[in-house]
Amino acid sequence: MAFEKSLAEELDTESHRPGAGQRLEFLKRNGVWGKRLFLSAVLAWFSFLVLFPVVEMILGAFRNGFVPFLTALQTPAARHAFWLTFWISVISVLVNTFFGLILALVLAQQDFRGKALVNGLVDLPLAVSPVVAGFMFIILFGKNGWLGHWFEQGGIQIVFAVPGMILATIFVSLPFVVREVVPVLKECGLEQEEAARTLGASRWHTFWRVTLPSIRWGLAYGITLTTARSLGEFGAVLVLSGSIIGSTQTATLHVHQEFNDFHFQGAFSASLVLAVVSFSLLIIMELLKKKQWMIGQGLRE
């Protein structure tokens, strides 16, 4: 077992150090079994809390076999819900990437008054309850809201319709790109960009050829997080949806609806698809994190 080997190695290397005799004795006394017990307990807790429910859901989705699993995904309501989730996520990712990148550049490279406040505002969507977030948009864009009556005059329905759901999704997934890109930009510094500018490169050219390549992994990581959050958002979108079946249901709302209607197969199938997509995003995140980390190590040396 790798575990025992590593312990043996540890004992071996430790024995060359001063005072190792006592430590060795100590480790022998209550080391291996204590460690094993502790390890098993922690892993058991993790399995109970996280892994067990996930496995149970996968089994639940295929309880009636593979065909019902698929047919439940092909109902018009399910298809529509997934398409809506797809489009809302695409819009949210595009908006948050574009503006998030600009904001990250501003926060990393410029000094201005009230910067700390802006930093705090960027973090806020993570702290605000999704239901309260939805409520804020209802107040702002609702009938008597500051912006609501402008849109009403223009005949555009924001609240209890798709535009409101898009706004809410953008809100909850706003911090990720900014938060991931700012530290990378700070780490890179301005030297290379200045060198490029001194050598006559245009601003746009500098951004495209110097800045973007150096932040690409951080940016990709931020985009992945934004996508995962957009796909999975439920509370804020529910509050703003008005729940008109077919026209304003996203995938997460569809799961909720199916579950409340006792259509468990539909709820399971849609959940499993959402979970698999999120899980794939998680794996991409892990890979990106490694890439980013390796580059970080390179910069340090």
Place this chain on the structure above:
Amino acid sequence: MVFTFKTRWGGTSVNPSISKRQRAGRPDLVNRCIGLGYIGLMVALPILAISARAGGEGLGHLWQNVVQPDALFSLRLTFLMALVMIILNAITGTAMAWILIRYHFPGQSLINALIDLPFAIPTIVTGLMLVVLYGPQSSIGTFLTSHGVEVIYAKPGIVLALLFVTFPFVVRTVQPVLMEMDRDMEEAAVTLGAKRWRVFLRVVLPSILPAVLTGAGQAFSRALGEFGSVVMVAGNIPMKTQVAPVFIYGELESYNARGALGVSMVLLVSSFLILLLLNLMQNWGRRDGV
């Protein structure tokens, strides 16, 4: 403060030799306007809007809103459940970080990757999973009910859901601190004859405590606002399992926006305060570390 995923290196390296005037050219100002406009429109304005609406109602009215029995109950329940959750998560999360950094065991990198699973899975799916596992239709659920333990549509279910969705916070804040930590002090303590438990309490814990508290604070803030998983697991039973976000949703669903305002403001102000506290704590931790 970074909430979920922190990059593993920090530090600033803005070249001080360049004057601000030189850098803040016109395109920079355009960028600044776009960036600030975006955050202003998407975050500051909605918060101002809800605060203005609450202010318009007047403090007295808001207070009456909050002390209504079912509103007050939902707030109390939310804070209590979140408290139970962070105590459990602070302990288990630290233990998890410990085994991931200090031990070597087969499948370690897989477990390390799976820690983030609760962040990736949509909360409604989490709720569904827990209902399936512990609900009345499942074998575990029937077993537990026959022994007098109710999980679903009861408080243990709420705690379970909160534990699930916030599990990664403490692990992910403690992990890097443990990794960076020098083991000399621990070894010295062991050499001097200290027991393992004592070494942990006296040597290790003081240095990881800021990280544990930061993670716990983030988890607490997340738990106060959690909706999707809890609404599935706990249902919407006033005065029994209705947490604050579910209460707000219920009021909005019955077109009673005024009733939702008080509880919303309490949640909002609480998250502001936690955010502020975490920022202060992070500064404190940084100063301590240097």
